[in-house]
Each structure stands twice: as structure tokens, then as C-alpha cells.
Amino acid sequence: MTLEGTGYRRLKPMKTLGEILDVAIEFEQTARDFYSGLIPKVSKQLRYLVEELAEEEQRHFDLFSEVRARPDLESQIGEMVETPASDARFTDCVHLPELGEKPDDQEVLQFALGREQAAIEQYSALAKSTPPGPIRELFNFLADEETQHKNELEKIYYEVVHSGGV
Amino acid sequence: MSVRDVIAPFTAWKNVFLDPVSIKDPINERPGAPRYRGFHQNDMDKCIGCGTCETICQNGAIDMVPVEGQETKDGDSGLRPRIDYGRCCWCALCVDVCMTGSLTMSNEYQWVDSDPDVFRFIPGAEKKSWDDAELGYRRPEGHAIKPGSRVEMGEVEPEARICNFDEIVDGYSIEQAVLEADRCVECGLCVATCPTHMAIPEYIAAVREGDYEQGLRLLYDSNPFSQVCGRVCTHKCETACAARHEGDPIAIRWLKRHITDQVPIEKYTEIIGAPDAATGHKVAVVGAGPAGLTTAYDLARKGHEVVVFEAQAHPGGMIRYGIPEYRLPYDVIDSEVAVIEAQGVKINYNCRVGVDITMEQLRDDYDAVLLTIGLHLGRSTRIPGSEHSMVTKAVDLLRDITAGIEVEVPRRAVVIGGGNVAMDIARSMARLQKQKYGEIGMTVTALEDLDHFLADPEEVKESFEEGIEIFDARGPREITFDKHGNLTGLKTWRVTSIFDEQGRFAPSYDESDEVDHTGDMVIEAIGQMSDVSLLGEELTEKLEWDRGRIQVDKAGRTSEPWLWSGGDCVKGPDVVHAVADGHRSAASIDSYITEVKS
Numbered sequence: 001m002t003l004e005g006t007g008y009r010r011l012k013p014m015k016t017l018g019e020i021l022d023v024a025i026e027f028e029q030t031a032r033d034f035y036s037g038l039i040p041k042v043s044k045q046l047r048y049l050v051e052e053l054a055e056e057e058q059r060h061f062d063l064f065s066e067v068r069a070r071p072d073l074e075s076q077i078g079e080m081v082e083t084p085a086s087d088a089r090f091t092d093c094v095h096l097p098e099l100g101e102k103p104d105d106q107e108v109l110q111f112a113l114g115r116e117q118a119a120i121e122q123y124s125a126l127a128k129s130t131p132p133g134p135i136r137e138l139f140n141f142l143a144d145e146e147t148q149h150k151n152e153l154e155k156i157y158y159e160v161v162h163s164g165g166v
Numbered sequence: 167m168s169v170r171d172v173i174a175p176f177t178a179w180k181n182v183f184l185d186p187v188s189i190k191d192p193i194n195e196r197p198g199a200p201r202y203r204g205f206h207q208n209d210m211d212k213c214i215g216c217g218t219c220e221t222i223c224q225n226g227a228i229d230m231v232p233v234e235g236q237e238t239k240d241g242d243s244g245l246r247p248r249i250d251y252g253r254c255c256w257c258a259l260c261v262d263v264c265m266t267g268s269l270t271m272s273n274e275y276q277w278v279d280s281d282p283d284v285f286r287f288i289p290g291a292e293k294k295s296w297d298d299a300e301l302g303y304r305r306p307e308g309h310a311i312k313p314g315s316r317v318e319m320g321e322v323e324p325e326a327r328i329c330n331f332d333e334i335v336d337g338y339s340i341e342q343a344v345l346e347a348d349r350c351v352e353c354g355l356c357v358a359t360c361p362t363h364m365a366i367p368e369y370i371a372a373v374r375e376g377d378y379e380q381g382l383r384l385l386y387d388s389n390p391f392s393q394v395c396g397r398v399c400t401h402k403c404e405t406a407c408a409a410r411h412e413g414d415p416i417a418i419r420w421l422k423r424h425i426t427d428q429v430p431i432e433k434y435t436e437i438i439g440a441p442d443a444a445t446g447h448k449v450a451v452v453g454a455g456p457a458g459l460t461t462a463y464d465l466a467r468k469g470h471e472v473v474v475f476e477a478q479a480h481p482g483g484m485i486r487y488g489i490p491e492y493r494l495p496y497d498v499i500d501s502e503v504a505v506i507e508a509q510g511v512k513i514n515y516n517c518r519v520g521v522d523i524t525m526e527q528l529r530d531d532y533d534a535v536l537l538t539i540g541l542h543l544g545r546s547t548r549i550p551g552s553e554h555s556m557v558t559k560a561v562d563l564l565r566d567i568t569a570g571i572e573v574e575v576p577r578r579a580v581v582i583g584g585g586n587v588a589m590d591i592a593r594s595m596a597r598l599q600k601q602k603y604g605e606i607g608m609t610v611t612a613l614e615d616l617d618h619f620l621a622d623p624e625e626v627k628e629s630f631e632e633g634i635e636i637f638d639a640r641g642p643r644e645i646t647f648d649k650h651g652n653l654t655g656l657k658t659w660r661v662t663s664i665f666d667e668q669g670r671f672a673p674s675y676d677e678s679d680e681v682d683h684t685g686d687m688v689i690e691a692i693g694q695m696s697d698v699s700l701l702g703e704e705l706t707e708k709l710e711w712d713r714g715r716i717q718v719d720k721a722g723r724t725s726e727p728w729l730w731s732g733g734d735c736v737k738g739p740d741v742v743h744a745v746a747d748g749h750r751s752a753a754s755i756d757s758y759i760t761e762v763k764s
Contacts, residue, residue: 044706048711048713048714105714106546106548161545161693162693
């Protein structure tokens with residue numbers, strides 16, 4: 001019996017593509033709501049940061065929602081996809097924002113970077129465990145989106161925390 | 167008639183079979199000699215538009231003119247020489263003096279045209295047949311009108327300086343300064359690069375002529391922190407210096423210091439002159455650093471009453487509480503500030519705005535308020551273990567050392583950071599270790615590799631000389647502890663790259679290359695920020711912000727019409743930029759209070 005046999009497949013954690021996309025959308029939605037909720041709480045000089053984060057998460061939410069609604073993916077939305085080891089951490093990130101009421105800029109950035117990293121790992125692992133085809137391309141696309149956002153955050157982190165390079 | 171007379175003409179026939187000595191087509195077949203001084207060539211990319219050729223030309227045949235496609239930037243005026251062949255005598259002095267070797271002469275000497283105006287042309291910009299000529303006149307190898315090497319600055323030897331905080335730079339003697347000043351060609355490229363546009367060629371000329379009073383007058387026209395900048399300026403002017411293309415740049419910073427060293431401090435105020443008559447206007451300045459005190463100086467000279475509120479016991483701000491005494495002696499700052507106070511500026515020490523007096527009170531009691539609060543809070547890496555009591559911030563330690571507060575001196579300490587602050591704290595702690603234990607144990611770990619250190623190369627060199635270990639390209643991972651919870655050092659990974667292809671901060675590490683740096687204390691020197699808590703919630707909300715910093719316009723004015731801000735808290739750390747900010751704010755405040763408040 002090979003590893004790809006039916007028994008093994010039953011034991012492996014699997015989700016449908018639709019379920020995965022729903023979690024991804026929820027991931028962006030909770031982040032957007034979280035950052036939006038922070039806007040009135042943080043001091044005005046930090047507000048630009050949480051506003052930008054909320055806008056970026058809204059952009060991702062819209063993008064991922066569009067992907068979810070794509071007609072060409074409709075036939076594949078029920079396809080079973082193997083979920084990677086990073087799935088639990090990713091799901092935690094959806095439900096458990098771990099940031100206090102009055103975070104400073106560095107805390108906000110480190111939190112955001114952590115979430116982006118979890119998302120990159122999740123989508124990259126999903127792409128890796130999916131056979132070549134449109135679904136893998138979709139996961140690669142999502143991983144790429146999150147990587148780009150993380151890179152932008154890294155740049156802001158350097159400017160803010162390593163201020164002036166002193 | 168003799169027979170000889172009859173035969174003689176026919177003897178010429180013997181030359182029929184010889185090669186002719188005349189040139190059949192002299193216009194096209196007679197090239198100039200290999201080192202002939204013909205029409206000019208100019209390598210447009212190499213030329214920096216310094217205008218030295220224009221200055222030296224005895225016939226006034228060269229004009230520096232703008233050229234399409236050549237942009238003005240630091241170290242390049244964007245101008246290029248235009249030669250007037252109605253005046254040029256082909257002496258080639260312009261080639262001999264060219265600071266970059268861009269200007270040369272081809273061996274082409276023929277140019278026929280009926281329009282006389284074309285003989286005034288810009289070599290390199292207007293295509294000519296001789297542009298690529300390999301022969302012609304070039305400045306001979308090794309020939310230079312000025313010496314290429316700068317006069318070396320004397321320093322106290324590392325063994326002698328590591329046990330104290332005495333100033334380590336000697337300063338130039340008069341003879342050394344004149345020699346160094348003599349290397350300057352007065353092109354003035356440095357002036358554009360200097361944030362406060364000091365009259366550099368003119369004050370260097372004053373050194374050459376031994377007219378130190380004139381030199382000091384020129385310095386204080388644009389910089390009331392000339393003694394300070396003569397020691398710790400970032401001297402970007404030297405990166406624009408034309409002399410750096412074929413040797414060392416002129417030691418502009420050291421020449422500035424030399425002038426201030428030569429004039430007795432008692433004469434400063436007399437040379438600078440008295441302030442204008444009192445105007446009756448009052449301005450409050452928060453923070454007695456270079457930006458705040460420059461504004462105070464300018465406004466006091468215009469006759470306005472200026473009161474400075476300083477939280478610390480002494481003036482200087484970041485330059486006193488952030489720069490160690492061996493680089494900038496406190497008495498230099500004090501004498502600098504005494505000159506400013508002599509213009510009528512009042513400084514209230516130990517007066518913390520936000521605690522002892524509010525911003526609202528200042529707004530109500532003064533015609534204008536300037537906020538120059540520096541970057542006194544240190545950033546933390548927040549790596550695991552960084553909350554431990556033996557993990558400290560460099561700015562806090564430096565401030566305590568300056569204030570004379572006893573600091574804990576461990577036998578071994580590890581610094582995180584590769585900028586000037588990291589070097590400052592490592593070298594300060596090394597001195598304290600030497601005094602306490604007779605030996606030093608300082609390690610610096612930095613993300614950057616040595617070639618890309620943020621600290622000045624001199625600081626890095628001097629740190630090495632003083633026995634400080636520097637580990638470059640190391641990323642901090644965690645603080646390490648023994649089983650009793652005592653701090654044992656810092657664990658780092660090797661940095662494989664800091665920035666991605668687009669130049670964005672994206673550090674990546676080789677986790678297999680791990681190093682434990684032993685230390686009883688870890689000092690973080692990664693970045694700084696302003697303490698804006700003095701503003702209070704209401705003013706913080708009212709103000710507009712620019713990515714975490716107070717938003718100001720070009721003149722330094724905030725969104726609140728009565729409030730200006732500048733210096734490190736707005737522009738980041740740099741003394742001479744703070745001085746430039748101070749001037750801008752002063753000009754803006756002056757026009758506001760004289761036009762609006764009168």
C-alpha cells in the first residue's frame with residue numbers, strides 16, 4: 001500500500017478549497033476589523049500606521065473575496081486540499097489577535113509582521129502540497145501578495161525602529 | 167656663358183626619383199604632434215562643474231554654463247565649461263588644473279566655419295570629430311598643482327586615551343592649517359552640500375591669510391555651533407569636495423575648528439557684534455540643543471526676547487547627553503552656549519515642559535513657541551530576554567554618564583547596533599571598564615557588514631584601536647541567561663542580507679551560524695525616538711503628524727500657527743542639519759511675529 005492510498009488520505013488533514021479561501025478571507029477581515037478598532041485607541045502620531053494596515057487588509061479582503069467568487073474556480077471550490085502543519089497557527093492568527101489596548105508603533109508592527117509571516121507560510125505550504133494547476137497558482141498568488149505586504153512592513157519597521165540609523 | 171651654366175639646370179633632374187618632402191594635401195594629411203594642444207575635449211560624466219578651469223584661465227576664455235542633461239547634485243554643480251576660441255591661447259592651464267582629469271585637449275587644430283559664434287563651444291556637449299581623439303595634451307601622470315594628501319590630524323594614542331574621557335583630537339597648528347587650506351581651489355561645491363551653506367571657501371581663505379577674526383565672523387554668520395561642528399559635524403561637505411577626485415578631500419571640519427581654536431573666546435562676542443534693539447516680542451524655545459539655540463541666537467540678534475526651557479541641568483541637548491566628552495568636551499559646548507547667551511538668550515535649566523510648565527502656558531505667554539526636543543528615548547529590539555534589568559539602552563547610559571550619575575560597569579558588555587551611538591557607548595563603557603578593572607571587555611554586534619556600517623569610518627577605526635571587538639553582520643536572536651537567571655550574553659545569527667533587491671529592509675539569517683557573545687550586560691543602540699508626552703493629549707490630537715513625527719512645513723512651522731518644530735525630532739539626528747533647521751525656524755518666526763503680531 002502506498003502513502004497515497006485511500007486510508008492515508010483519510011487520515012491526512014484535508015479541507016476543501018472553498019473552506020481554505022473562507023478562512024483566508026476571515027483572516028483578512030478580522031485583521032481589518034482589529035486595526036480599524038485600534039485607530040481611535042492609539043495616539044494620533046501612530047494612527048497613520050494602523051490606518052495603513054487597516055486599508056491594506058481591506059484591499060486583501062476585497063481581493064480574496066473576488067477570487068472566491070471567480071466563476072472559473074466554481075468547479076474546483078469543493079476540491080479537497082491537504083492542509084499543512086502551519087494551519088493551526090494560521091487559524092490562531094484569525095481568531096486570537098494578541099495585542100494590548102494601547103500598543104506602541106513597534107508592537108503594532110511586530111504583530112503585523114507576525115501575522116504576515118504566518119500567512120506566507122500557510123499559503124506557501126498549501127501551494128507546495130497541491131499538484132500543479134490553477135489551485136496551486138492561486139496559493140502562490142496569495143503567498144506572493146502576503147510577501148509583498150510583509151516586505152512593505154519590514155521597510156516601515158526599519159524606518160520607525162531603526163530611526164535615522166543611529 | 168660657360169658649359170657649366172648650360173648643364174646646371176639639368177642636374178635638378180636627379181631629384182625626380184626622390185620621395186617628395188612637401189605635403190600634397192596639407193589640410194587632410196598633417197595631424198598635430200602627439201602632445202599638441204588642440205581643441206578641447208571634456209568627459210561630461212567625469213566633469214563635476216567645479217569651475218577651476220574657469221578660474222585659472224588668464225584670458226577669460228572659459229565660462230561655466232548649464233548644459234541640458236547635466237543635473238545639479240551634491241558634488242556636481244551641473245555646469246560645464248564653454249570655451250571661447252576667440253580668447254583661448256591654448257596654454258592648457260585649464261587641463262593642468264582640472265580636478266577630475268575630465269578636461270583634455272585633442273591634437274586637432276583645424277576647424278573651418280564661416281560663423282564666428284560656433285567657435286564658442288561646450289566640449290563634450292557639442293559633438294565634434296575630435297571627441298574621441300586619443301592623441302593630444304593630457305595632464306602628465308603624477309603632475310598636480312595641489313598636494314593630494316591632507317595634513318594628518320594628530321590624535322592621542324589609543325593606550326593613552328582609553329583610560330580617560332579627554333578629547334582625543336589635537337587640532338591643527340597654524341602651519342598645518344595653512345598647508346591644508348592651501349590645497350583648496352575654492353570651487354565652492356561644498357557650500358551647496360552644507361545644510362547651513364557655510365561660506366567654506368571664504369573661511370578657508372581666511373585661514374590661508376591668517377585672518378582668524380574674519381574667519382570667525384564668517385563662521386558665525388551661518389553657524390552659531392561652529393566650535394561644535396568643527397569637532398562632530400558629519401562633514402558631508404567633504405564628500406562634495408573637488409579635491410577628493412584625485413586625493414583626499416580638504417579637511418573642512420578641522421579647518422573650521424582651527425579658526426575657533428585660534429580666536430580667544432572673550433573676543434567672540436565682540437567679533438560677532440551686538441544684537442539689534444529690543445523689539446518687545448517674546449519667543450519660547452523648548453530644548454537647549456543645536457536647533458533650539460540656533461533659533462534663539464538668530465531671534466535674539468534681531469532683538470526679540472528669547473527664553474529657552476531645558477529639562478536637563480546643562481545645555482546642548484543631544485550633543486551633550488548623546489556624544490561622549492572625548493569627542494566633544496563639555497567646556498566647548500559651554501563656551502558655545504555662552505556666546506549665544508551673550509546675545510541675550512535666557513535659558514531655564516531643570517525645567518521640564520509638560521511637568522513644570524505646560525505647552526498651553528507657553529502658547530499664552532509668548533508670541534511663538536519652538537519645539538526642539540531631540541531624540542532622547544532609545545528603541546529596543548524586544549528580542550526574548552530584552553526586558554531583563556541588565557539590558558539597557560545606549561541613550562540612557564550616555565545621558566547618565568554625562569550627568570555624572572554612577573552607572574553599573576560590568577566586566578563584559580555586548581552592544582547591539584552599528585551606528586555612531588553604538589560606537590559611542592562601547593567606547594565610553596570601555597573607558598569606564600579600564601578605570602575600574604584595568605582592562606576592557608566590550609563587544610559590538612551589528613546587522614551591517616563593516617563596509618556598510620552606519621557609524622563614521624573614523625569611529626569604527628578608533629573603536630578597533632581601543633580594543634573593542636566588533637562582530638559585523640550579526641543579527642540579535644535572544645538574550646542568554648544561566649540557570650539562576652543571571653544574564654550571560656547575547657546569541658546572534660549571521661546576517662546573509664539586510665535589504666532585498668528593491669533596497670527594502672528584509673533581513674535574512676543563516677541560523678546554522680550561531681554565536682554566543684559573553685556579557686554581563688547587553689546595551690541596545692538600534693534607534694531613537696522623541697518623547698512627545700510633553701505635548702499632552704489635546705495638542706497631540708490637534709497637531710498634524712507625518713509618519714510618527716510632527717509635521718512641519720519648509721519653514722519648520724507645524725499645523726498650529728503658534729508652534730514651530732525642528733532638529734532631530736523632525737529630521738533625524740545630525741548637528742548641522744539641526745543648525746540649518748534652527749535658521750529656517752528663526753526666519754519664519756521672525757516674519758510671523760514682526761508682521762502678524764505687531
